[in-house]
Amino acid sequence: INHQSEARGALIVLEGLDRSGKTSQSGRLLSNLAGLGYPVESWRFPDRDTAVGKMISSYLSNKSQLDDHTIHLLFSANRWEKRSLMEAKLKSGTSLIVDRYSYSGVAFSAAKGLDIEWCKAPEVGLLAPDLVVYLDIPPEKAAERGGYGGERYEQLEFQKNVARHYKMLSDASWKMIDACLPMEDVEKQLKEMVLDCVTSCQKGKPISQLWL
Ligand code: TMP
Numbered sequence: 001i002n003h004q005s006e007a008r009g010a011l012i013v014l015e016g017l018d019r020s021g022k023t024s025q026s027g028r029l030l031s032n033l034a035g036l037g038y039p040v041e042s043w044r045f046p047d048r049d050t051a052v053g054k055m056i057s058s059y060l061s062n063k064s065q066l067d068d069h070t071i072h073l074l075f076s077a078n079r080w081e082k083r084s085l086m087e088a089k090l091k092s093g094t095s096l097i098v099d100r101y102s103y104s105g106v107a108f109s110a111a112k113g114l115d116i117e118w119c120k121a122p123e124v125g126l127l128a129p130d131l132v133v134y135l136d137i138p139p140e141k142a143a144e145r146g147g148y149g150g151e152r153y154e155q156l157e158f159q160k161n162v163a164r165h166y167k168m169l170s171d172a173s174w175k176m177i178d179a180c181l182p183m184e185d186v187e188k189q190l191k192e193m194v195l196d197c198v199t200s201c202q203k204g205k206p207i208s209q210l211w212l
Helices: 022-035 051-060 068-080 083-091 102-111 116-123 139-144 156-169 183-202
Strands: 011-016 040-044 095-099 131-136 174-178
Touching: 011 022, 011 102, 022 040, 022 095, 022 183, 051 068, 068 102, 068 116, 083 095, 095 183, 102 116, 102 156, 131 183, 139 156, 174 183
Parallel strands: 011 095, 011 131, 040 095, 131 174
Antiparallel strands: none
16 A cells, blocks of 8 residues: 555644735745645635635725624635635645634634634634644734735734734644744744644544634
């Protein structure tokens, strides 16, 4: 039996404030893993290409207004519409590097004042990440990085509040990296953490679900 072909992929999530470096680091991680011969794809949420994603995108660029609960549920729906594909990819052996996931969903909505348990409820039953890496940066430092792009949530006071909520969500599956380190150092730490995780998934760690 070729065990390699039966091994499942790992679900790796990158979280952090806006401008913490998630997007650059997902790109580097993708090339690092692919370079080592692992089947891997890079995903992101919100996925702005779907019908739901287009509504989210319009909201984020302030082209439309939505009630806080409504946009929360759209972000969640945007993950649900990708759930079965996500599961199929993992089962076929492809690892996924996902830039933002349910933790962004809860941290950003709870930072607006919505009840945290209410925010978590629609996420229950989505696939649980095998590893969540939080790129840790003080909100002030993030704000200094080339400025925010002007989307709805890119404001210092709000990001401080998001950071507080992220900390409340962190659990045993989380690892932190100091995102103020040089990019190469972040890249190296991230790669090591992820390779450990990919290996344990190959060895048969079961896929689990949020938020049990
Ligand atoms: P992006 O800049 O990574 O594309 O994310 C867009 C914004 O959407 C970012 O400020 C975080 C926010 N967000 C939520 O509020 N809820 C969610 O579920 C996700 C995935 C992102």
